[in-house]
């Protein structure tokens with residue numbers, strides 16, 4: 001499975017694309033400059049897809065979307081093995097402080113910048129700030145807890161608890177613990193629960209009722225953000241593939257799907273109409289009831305969840 005996917009997307013230029021992606025992340029997550037972030041990400045993705053290793057910056061000059069300043073950066077990486085701009089940004093105390101602010105659940109990059117401009121320099125400082133949303137207050141209060149990884153056994157216990165509550169509330173509903181837990185990891189960053197109902201309609205409005213029950217049981221201490229709605233039956237197999245991950249595998253199979261003329265998402269597998277660039281896709285998904293079918297439609301052997309840790 002891995003060989004088929006990797007054969008399709010070789011990693012000849014990771015040493016160049018990785019620093020560009022890091023720069024892209026700093027631009028979007030810290031500096032709130034989505035446009036620059038996108039430019040770097042697009043170039044990194046292009047380089048990742050080249051079927052050969054770049055040995056000289058001259059080789060990328062004629063690639064569409066790679067301008068003069070990008071060629072210079074690629075040259076710098078090839079000559080020195082690093083990117084001074086990235087090095088300077090990572091070393092800057094402003095970036096480090098804003099990175100810390102933006103690592104609080106509920107604080108985005110623009111808000112992190114405003115907090116910095118307001119003179120705040122530590123998490124202690126921002127706890128008094130009036131501009132924090134209710135969500136950010138929760139994020140700050142549990143900041144260190146949220147950052148801790150959860151042992152597999154605890155995820156399993158929490159999943160069983162929610163399953164019991166759900167079975168009482170809506171008999172026949174199905175729930176799976178996805179994410180890193182389903183892939184068999186020893187610890188998890190969070191608990192990804194995927195819920196549907198096989199009758200095709202009972203899932204509607206179920207999430208709100210479930211959240212209320214979990215709050216009543218004091219399992220949920222707080223629920224400040226709207227969760228993604230429960231998946232309808234016809235999207236479930238695709239949602240399960242997506243939420244089992246991991247993210248690298250998802251990127252690979254999305255890319256593979258695109259090359260075969262499809263658009264793959266957590267909602268379905270859609271046939272593209274017109275050329276790939278217009279991004280148009282049919283509105284109705286190709287039906288798949290199981291993960292096995294999803295992989296089969298993509299022309300891939302079925303990988304067990306534990307084989308999806310890339």
Ligand code: DCP
Pocket residue numbers: 178179180181187188189190191192242243244245246247248250251
């Ligand atoms: N996902 C993705 N791309 C992202 C974020 C998520 O494809 N940018 C998918 C793949 C992930 C799944 O959603 O496996 C769940 O997201 P998590 O962030 O919870 O990631 P994991 O559960 O894999 O790891 P962790 O243990 O950190 O929660």
Ligand code: MG
Pocket residue numbers: 179180188189190191192
């Ligand atoms: Mg997770």
